[in-house]
Amino acid sequence: MAVHGPAMTDVARLAGVSHQTVSRVLNGHPNVREQTRLRVRAAIAELGYRPNGAARALVTGRSQVIGVVAQNTTLYGPASLLAALEQTAAEEGFAVSVGSVRNLDHRSISAAVERHLSHRVAGIVVIAPVESAGEALERLPKDVPLVTVDGDPSRPVPLVTVDQVAGARAATQHLLDAGHRTVWHVSGPTDWFDSVGRIDGWRQALLAAGLDPPPPMPGDWSAASGYRCGQMLARMPEVTAVFTANDHLALGVLRALHEFGRRVPHEISVVGFDDVPEAAYFIPPLTTVRPDFDAVARASLQMLLSQIESGTGGALRQTIAPALVVRESVAPPRR
Amino acid sequence: MAVHGPAMTDVARLAGVSHQTVSRVLNGHPNVREQTRLRVRAAIAELGYRPNGAARALVTGRSQVIGVVAQNTTLYGPASLLAALEQTAAEEGFAVSVGSVRNLDHRSISAAVERHLSHRVAGIVVIAPVESAGEALERLPKDVPLVTVDGDPSRPVPLVTVDQVAGARAATQHLLDAGHRTVWHVSGPTDWFDSVGRIDGWRQALLAAGLDPPPPMPGDWSAASGYRCGQMLARMPEVTAVFTANDHLALGVLRALHEFGRRVPHEISVVGFDDVPEAAYFIPPLTTVRPDFDAVARASLQMLLSQIESGTGGALRQTIAPALVVRESVAPPRR
DNA sequence: CCAATTTTTGTTAGCGTTAACAGAGACGCC
DNA sequence: GGCGTCTCTGTTAACGCTAACAAAAATTGG
Numbered sequence: 001m002a003v004h005g006p007a008m009t010d011v012a013r014l015a016g017v018s019h020q021t022v023s024r025v026l027n028g029h030p031n032v033r034e035q036t037r038l039r040v041r042a043a044i045a046e047l048g049y050r051p052n053g054a055a056r057a058l059v060t061g062r063s064q065v066i067g068v069v070a071q072n073t074t075l076y077g078p079a080s081l082l083a084a085l086e087q088t089a090a091e092e093g094f095a096v097s098v099g100s101v102r103n104l105d106h107r108s109i110s111a112a113v114e115r116h117l118s119h120r121v122a123g124i125v126v127i128a129p130v131e132s133a134g135e136a137l138e139r140l141p142k143d144v145p146l147v148t149v150d151g152d153p154s155r156p157v158p159l160v161t162v163d164q165v166a167g168a169r170a171a172t173q174h175l176l177d178a179g180h181r182t183v184w185h186v187s188g189p190t191d192w193f194d195s196v197g198r199i200d201g202w203r204q205a206l207l208a209a210g211l212d213p214p215p216p217m218p219g220d221w222s223a224a225s226g227y228r229c230g231q232m233l234a235r236m237p238e239v240t241a242v243f244t245a246n247d248h249l250a251l252g253v254l255r256a257l258h259e260f261g262r263r264v265p266h267e268i269s270v271v272g273f274d275d276v277p278e279a280a281y282f283i284p285p286l287t288t289v290r291p292d293f294d295a296v297a298r299a300s301l302q303m304l305l306s307q308i309e310s311g312t313g314g315a316l317r318q319t320i321a322p323a324l325v326v327r328e329s330v331a332p333p334r335r
Numbered sequence: 336m337a338v339h340g341p342a343m344t345d346v347a348r349l350a351g352v353s354h355q356t357v358s359r360v361l362n363g364h365p366n367v368r369e370q371t372r373l374r375v376r377a378a379i380a381e382l383g384y385r386p387n388g389a390a391r392a393l394v395t396g397r398s399q400v401i402g403v404v405a406q407n408t409t410l411y412g413p414a415s416l417l418a419a420l421e422q423t424a425a426e427e428g429f430a431v432s433v434g435s436v437r438n439l440d441h442r443s444i445s446a447a448v449e450r451h452l453s454h455r456v457a458g459i460v461v462i463a464p465v466e467s468a469g470e471a472l473e474r475l476p477k478d479v480p481l482v483t484v485d486g487d488p489s490r491p492v493p494l495v496t497v498d499q500v501a502g503a504r505a506a507t508q509h510l511l512d513a514g515h516r517t518v519w520h521v522s523g524p525t526d527w528f529d530s531v532g533r534i535d536g537w538r539q540a541l542l543a544a545g546l547d548p549p550p551p552m553p554g555d556w557s558a559a560s561g562y563r564c565g566q567m568l569a570r571m572p573e574v575t576a577v578f579t580a581n582d583h584l585a586l587g588v589l590r591a592l593h594e595f596g597r598r599v600p601h602e603i604s605v606v607g608f609d610d611v612p613e614a615a616y617f618i619p620p621l622t623t624v625r626p627d628f629d630a631v632a633r634a635s636l637q638m639l640l641s642q643i644e645s646g647t648g649g650a651l652r653q654t655i656a657p658a659l660v661v662r663e664s665v666a667p668p669r670r
Numbered sequence: 671c672c673a674a675t676t677t678t679t680g681t682t683a684g685c686g687t688t689a690a691c692a693g694a695g696a697c698g699c700c
Numbered sequence: 701g702g703c704g705t706c707t708c709t710g711t712t713a714a715c716g717c718t719a720a721c722a723a724a725a726a727t728t729g730g
Contacts, residue, residue, distance in 0.1 A: 007686055018710045023688060031708055053454040054398060055686035057389035059715050065432065065454065072418070079414045083407070086435050095454060097400065097432045100421045119388040119400065119430060141340075223616035248613055255616045278583055281558035281590045283618050342716055353680045358718060366678055390716035394685050677726065682719105689714085697706075 006047040015043035026051060057120055065095045066304065067116030070127040071104050075221065076247075076276050077194075077293070078127055081149065084297030085125060092305060097121060104128065109136035117144065123304040125149060129192045145307035147300045150194055158307070159317040160300040162291040164194055167322035168201025171243050171271040171289050174324055176209055178269060179332040180241035185216040186229045186253060188245040198245045198273060219249045226252025233268070234260035240268055240333040247272040247279045250286055254329075258283070265331035275325050285327035295320045341382040350378035361386060392455055400430045401639065402451030405462040406439050410556065411582075411611050412529075412628070413462055416484065419632030420460060427640060432456060439463065444471035452479065458639040460484060464527045480642035482635045485529055493642070494652040495635040497626040499529055502657035503536025506578050506606040506624050509659060511544055513604060514667040515576035520551040521564045521588060523580040533580045533608060554584045561587025568603070569595035575603055575668040582607040582614045585621055589664075593618070600666035610660050620662035630655045 012019040017036060024032050025040040032040075043049075057063035066089050070078045086096045097119065099112035109126070113136075116124055123145035128134060134152035147158045175183045185202045188195035199216055206213045217232065219225035226249035233239050234257050244250040250272035254264060262268055264284055272279060275290035299318045347354040352371060359367050360375040367375075378384070392398035401424050405413045421431045432454065434447035444461070448471075451459055458480035463469060469487035482493045510518045520537045523530035534551055541548045552567065554560035561584035568574050569592050579585040585607035589599060597603055599619055607614060610625035634653045 009686080019686085020688080020711080021709060024709090027688085033708065036708085050449065050453045052393070052686050054389045054392035055715090056688075057715095058387070058393050058686080058717085059688045061715080063389060063454070073408075073421070074411075074414055074418050076409075079409050082433075083409050083435060086408070086433050087437075090434070090450070095432050095434065095450060097430050098417070098421050099425070099430065100418055102422075114385065115425070115430060118385045119398070223613045227616055248616075251613055252616045255618055255620075258618050278558045278586055278613075281562055281587045283590055283593050285590075344716080354716085355681080355718080356679060359679090362718085366676095368678065371678080387716050390685090391718075392685095393687085393716080394718045396685080671730105673729095675726105675728070678724080680721105680723070682721085684719090685717090687715090689712100691710105691712085693708105693710075695706100695708080697704105699704090700702100 006049045007052070008049075011040065011043045011047055011049045014047060015039045061120065062122045062308075063120050064093060065097050065119065065121045066301075067097050067099060067113075067119070067121035067124045068127070069099045069101060069109060069112045069116070069124065071101055071129070073098065073100050076274055077291070080293040081127060081297060084294045085301060088294075088297050088301045092301065094122065104130045104133045106132060106136040109133050110139070113140060117141070123147070123308050125300055125304060126151065128152070129194050131191050131193075145304055147304045147307075149296060149300050152193060153317075158303050160296055160303065161197075161317075161319055162194075162296060163319045163321050164197025165201035165204065167273060167289040167291065167324075168198040168243065169205045170201075170322075170324045171273065171287075172202045172205035174287065174326070175241040175243065175269055175271060175330060176205065176211075178241075178330050180269065181333070182206065182211050182214060183241045183243050184214055184233060184239055186219050186226060186233075186242060186244040186249050187216045188218075188249075189220050190218055195245055202243055219245065219252075221246055221248060223248045223252035223255075226250060227256050229253060230256025231260070233257070234262050241270075241330075242268060243271045243273075245273055247274045247276045247282075247286060247288055250279075250288070250329075251282060254282055254286075265329050267334060269330040269333075271330060279325075280327060282329070284329050287327045287330045288325050289322045290325050291322040292320055341384045342387070343384075346375065346378045346382055346384045349382060350374045396455065397457045397643075398455050399428060400432050400454065400456045401636075402432050402434060402448075402454070402456035402459045403462070404434045404436060404444060404447045404451070404459065406436055406464070408433065408435050411609055412626075415628040416462060416632060419629045420636060423629075423632050423636045427636065429457065439465045439468045441467060441471040444468055445474070448475060452476070458482070458643050460635055460639060461486065463487070464529050466526050466528075480639055482639045482642075484631060484635050487528060488652075493638050495631055495638065496532075496652075496654055497529075497631060498654045498656050499532025500536035500539065502608060502624040502626065502659075503533040503578070504540045505536075505657075505659045506608065506622075507537045507540035509622065509661070510576040510578060510604055510606060510665060511540065511546075513576075513665050515604065516668070517541065517546050517549060518576045518578050519549055519568060519574055521554050521561060521568075521577060521579040521584050522551045523553075523584075524555050525553055530580055537578055554580065554587075556581055556583060558583045558587040558590075561585060562591050564588060565591025566595070568592070569597050576605075576665075577603060578606045578608075580608055582609045582611045582617075582621060582623055585614075585623070585664075586617060589617055589621075600664050602669060604665040604668075606665060614660075615662060617664070619664050622662045622664045623660050624657045625660050626657040627655055 008019040101108040127149045128151040217229045230253035272288035279286040343354045436443040462484045463486040552564045565588035607623035610623045614621040
C-alpha cells in the first residue's frame with residue numbers, strides 16, 4: 001500500500017516547468033504567465049496531484065490546521081460551537097483538530113494544548129468555561145495564536161464570549177415584566193464563567209427592580225439536577241417564577257413541577273437558556289435565551305486568523321449578544 | 336513571533352549524542368543503552384523539546400492524525416460518536432481532525448475526504464448514514480485505511496454499526512409484550528440506513544407476532560417533525576402504542592399527545608431510540624433504546640488502527656448491540 | 671585472548687515543499 | 701544601440717525528521 005501520490009516535481013516534469021513554478025501557481029503568486037499557469041493546472045488535474053500539507057507545514061513552520069480544546073463536546077453548547085467553528089474554518093481552508101478533555105484542570109488542558117502544538121497547528125481555540133482553564137493558559141508559549149471562548153474575562157487573553165449577563169438579565173426582566181414579584185434561579189456549576197455571568201445578570205435585574213434575590217440553587221447543567229431543584233421549588237408555595245441556567249435544567253424542573261401537579265405556566269413560569277432545538281417541544285414550549293453560536297465561531301476564528309496573519313497577539317475581546325425567544329412557559333402570576 | 340522551539344539536534348547536542356539516538360529514544364527503539372536513554376530524556380525535559388509532527392509525517396508518509404467525516408455533529412448520535420472517537424484516539428496517541436459536511440452527497444463527502452488526504456491523515460472514519468455517501472466512498476483511493484460507521488451494509492467496506500434492527504425489534508416487542516395489538520412507527524428520513532434498519536426491526540417484530548404493520552410515518556429526526564406526526568396519531572383512536580426512530584421525535588410526539596389530552600402511558604405508550612441524557616426527564620420518562628457509542632468508537636478505531644499497522648485493508652465488519660432502557664412511557668393498553 | 675557476533679551509536683541521504691537568490695528575456699528610455 | 705528595469709522562470713538550500721547503512725563498542729564462544 002501507500003503508493004504515494006505524485007509530487008510537485010512530477011507535475012513540473014509533465015508541464016515542462018520547474019517545481020518552483022508549480023509552487024507559485026499553487027500559491028497564487030502573481031508573476032506567472034497565464035499560459036504557463038494553465039499548463040500547470042492541466043498537469044495537476046491530469047495527475048490528480050494533491051499538495052503535501054506536511055511538507056508545507058515543515059517548511060513554513062505552520063500547518064493549515066486549527067486546534068480546538070473543549071471539555072465536553074456532547075453538551076449542546078460546545079457541540080454547536082465546535083460544528084460552527086469547523087464550518088467557518090473549512091471556508092477559510094483550515095482543518096480543525098479537536099482535543100477534547102475530560103476535566104478542565106491544568107494538567108488536562110496543558111496536555112491537550114501540547115498535543116496540538118506538536119502538530120504545529122496554526123492557532124488554538126480554547127473553549128475554557130472554568131477558572132482552572134485560565135490558569136493553564138497563562139503558562140502557554142506566548143508565540144502561538146490563541147483565542148479563548150467563554151473564558152475568564154479578567155485575563156489578558158483574546159476572548160470571545162456570549163453576553164451571559166445581558167441574556168440572564170433579559171430572561172429575568174421578562175419574568176418581572178409579566179408581573180412576578182421575584183424570580184428564583186437554578187444555576188449551573190459555580191466554577192463556570194457562564195454560570196457566574198448568568199447569576200450576575202439575574203441578580204442585577206432583581207436588584208434594579210428593588211428586589212432582594214433569593215438564594216440561587218446550584219445545578220450541574222443536567223436535567224437530573226434540574227429535576228432535584230424542581231422538587232424543592234415545587235414544594236415552595238411562594239415560588240411563581242424560575243429562571244434556569246440552561247434548557248436541560250429547565251426540562252428537569254418542568255418534569256418535577258408536573259409531578260407535583262404544579263402547572264406551568266399557570267402556577268409557575270419558567271425560562272431557560274440555550275434554545276436547544278427541542279425547547280420548542282417541551283411541555284409547555286420553553287421561553288429561553290438563544291446565544292448565536294455561529295457568530296461566536298465566526299468572531300473567534302476571525303480573531304485567530306488575524307493573529308496568524310499579522311503575527312501580533314492582540315488582546316482583543318468581543319461579546320456576542322444573545323436573544324430572548326418567547327414561547328409559552330411564561331404567564332402572569334395567579335393572584 | 337514564531338520563535339521556533341528546539342529541534343532534535345539541539346537535544347542531541349545537549350545530551351552529547353547524535354540526533355539519530357534522540358530519534359531512537361523518542362520512538363522507543365530497543366537498542367539504546369539505559370544510561371544514554373536517561374541522558375536524552377533529561378535533555379528533552381530541560382529544553383522543553385517537542386517533536387515536530389510535520390517533519391515526521393513528511394518522512395514517514397503519514398501523520399498521527401485520524402480524519403473523521405461526519406454530517407451534523409450537533410445531533411446527539413454523531414456528537415457522542417465524535418467525542419468517543421476523539422477520546423479513544425487520544426489514548427492511542429492520535430489526534431482527530433473533523434471534516435463536517437453540510438450534505439452527505441458525493442461532492443461534499445469527496446471534498447472532505449480530499450481535505451483529509453492532503454493533510455496525509457493516517458486513516459479516515461466516515462460516519463456515513465446515507466446511501467449517497469456509500470457511492471462517494473467507492474471511488475476513494477484504495478490505499479488509505481478507512482472505516483465507515485453506520486454505513487451501507489451491502490458495500491464491501493470495513494463497517495461498524497449499531498444493530499438498529501435488533502434495537503427496533505426489542506422496542507417493538509416490549510410494546511407487544513405489554514399487550515398492545517399493534518405498534519405504530521414514526522421513522523427517520525428513509526435515506527438513512529439507521530432509519531431503514533429501525534423500520535426493518537419494527538416490521539420484523541410485528542410480522543413475527545402475526546401482525547400486519549401499519550404504514551410508517553416519516554419524520555426527519557427533529558422534535559418538530561415528531562410533533563407533526565404526533566398530531567396525526569393523536570387523532571386516531573385506534574393508536575395505543577408508538578415506536579419513534581429517536582428520542583427527539585418521541586419528544587415531539589409526547590408534546591402533541593399532551594396537547595390533544597391523550598395521556599401517556601395510560602392511553603398511548605411511546606418508545607424512543609438513542610437514550611439522550613434528557614430522556615429520563617421527559618413527561619413521562621421515556622422508555623428507549625441505548626446504543627453504546629463508546630463501544631462503536633472503540634471498535635471502529637481498533638479496526639482502523641489494525642489497518643494502519645498491517646497495511647492490509649480488510650473488509651471486516653462489526654455490530655454493536657444496543658440495550659433497551661425501560662422507564663415509564665409504556666403501559667398495557669386500556670380496554 | 672582473538673575472531674565472530676551482537677549491541678549500541680554515528681553518518682548520510684532523502685521526504686516535498688517554500689524562500690532566497692540568480693538568470694534570462696522583453697521592454698522602454700536617453 | 702546600449703543599459704537599466706521589469707517580468708517571468710530556474711537553481712539551490714533549508715525545514716526536522718526517519719531509514720538505511722556504516723562504524724565502533726561490548727559481548728560471546730572456543
